[in-house]
Amino acid sequence: MEQVKILFVCLGNICRSPMAEAIMNKHIADLGLSSNFRCDSAGTSNNHVGENPDNRTIVTCKKNNIPINHKARQINTSDYTKFDMLVAMDESNFIYLNKFAAKNMLPVSHIKMMREFDIDLKDINVADPWFGDLTDFDLCYETLNRNCELLLNNILENGHK
Ligand code: 4NP
Secondary structure, three states: OOOEEEEEEEOOOOOHHHHHHHHHHHHHHHOOOHHHEEEEEEEOOOOOOOOOOOHHHHHHHHHOOOOOOOOOOEOOOOHHHHOOEEEEOOHHHHHHHHHHHHHOOOOOOOEEEOOOOOOOOOOOOOOOOOOOOHHHHHHHHHHHHHHHHHHHHHHHHHOOO
């Protein structure tokens, strides 16, 4: 199997997308498939570039035995060709990714929504926990954990094209 490269994208790259990257890496490692995948994350904004994940992201990952190690960075044009999939956490990230692509003549067919395969779909967005408390980060973890598993199973069954 050719290596599948997945980039998770949110606004600040300190809460949702680094958590998604870490959770996905854990699911991949648990299946013994680490060499078949490469996961990374990026933000649409440059507000937190170079920072570690938010402390509440780290606490929530620790609590769930998810190793997390990331420095925030902003999405750039080469991400569109380096990655097989750009996975947006919410509609505003999705719109940003499409507009940025249009402006820079980049492909858009691999831009996805994180909750595309969700079976518990009350909302297409992974809610931004930044203004919330640890309960909101717990909910974010549950949403991401369920959807990383769904996304990974879909890739393993149907490929990523
Ligand atoms: P994230 O959360 O997009 O999940 O990383 C946020 C982090 C920072 C800000 C907003 C959302 N901010 O406004 O600085």
